[in-house]
Amino acid sequence: MTQTPTIEFWHEFASTYSYPAAMRVERAARARGVEVLWRPFLLGPIFKAQGFSTSPFVVNELKGANMWRDVARICARDGLRFKRPAIFPQNSLLAARVELCLPQDQRGAFARAAYALEYGEGADISGREAVEALLRRNGRDADALLARAGGEEIKAALREAGERAAAHGIFGSPSFVTQDGELFWGNDRLDAALDWACGVRWGLEA
């Protein structure tokens, strides 16, 4: 028996392009026989370590303006609702911690619901109330999850996730990492990452 290939889906809840990526990654991976490992992380510490204080879409106004239009086009093409939130980038700490509390097979549903609320409805997902409502709507024990999300174990797990992201060379979201450590950055690199996970190399020397 051959092992099922896996792909790590590194996603930051503040990231716009991670919304269409999160909505399609599992479907696209399943069609290729690839399993998705959901990896929430925070970009803030990575930006800070690079000497940047915020998102490149805030630093570069022209790039930011293009990004909002581009994301609207991509969502329209993918049949996704899109509404630009009043706040960008949002504080994604609580959502990332809560996702880390969940087992792998429940992370996708939570992440999709969170991104859909943030960028499909244009809501602020940084607060406890928003995350609590998300969890209740998905039939989860919100009180227990939020208590655990605030504990030392999950804080340490999120720090460790950030260190692993940095070790992979990740600098943006979404990022895809294959089992042999190949890094692909951006929603538009999902297909190439799945190709790589399936052993396609396009004649490139590894």
Added chain:
Amino acid sequence: MTQTPTIEFWHEFASTYSYPAAMRVERAARARGVEVLWRPFLLGPIFKAQGFSTSPFVVNELKGANMWRDVARICARDGLRFKRPAIFPQNSLLAARVELCLPQDQRGAFARAAYALEYGEGADISGREAVEALLRRNGRDADALLARAGGEEIKAALREAGERAAAHGIFGSPSFVTQDGELFWGNDRLDAALDWACGVRWGLEA
């Protein structure tokens, strides 16, 4: 008779992703019945106006490292030779001026040859000798073209091109602009730009 749709292909010779874009834009556009208008320009003045001194791939080392690997993968996939040049970004002033001297139907051949030399062979194309050799290899009157490229008319035309790029909101290369002014940034947005040029809107309100 309906008018042939056109797309403006804005390209900076220092840009890596503009290499695979230049090599396929005409073929991809022809397959959709779209005409390509070649628009050489310089990113330097746009970066400077934004307060940046060089390429984002130099400013952000992690992004730069990923870009080189990603471009190598894309070239392998597209069947293009790829060799990382020792110098990046290269001074693209002369190549841009020379392309501006050529009529539209001769620009593609020159641009493809220049990009192939720079990123397929890893050569430095900033100097007069390299551009002269490119022109001679393409059977052009190198002396006459280089003389004209150094004149006031072409200097003014390149400045004007930069102003038009800025007016389109262009901040990177390659960029595609449709007849109704829709801006698409990046080699990976060529198909979407051609869709738009052909009237596809994905249900998006214009």
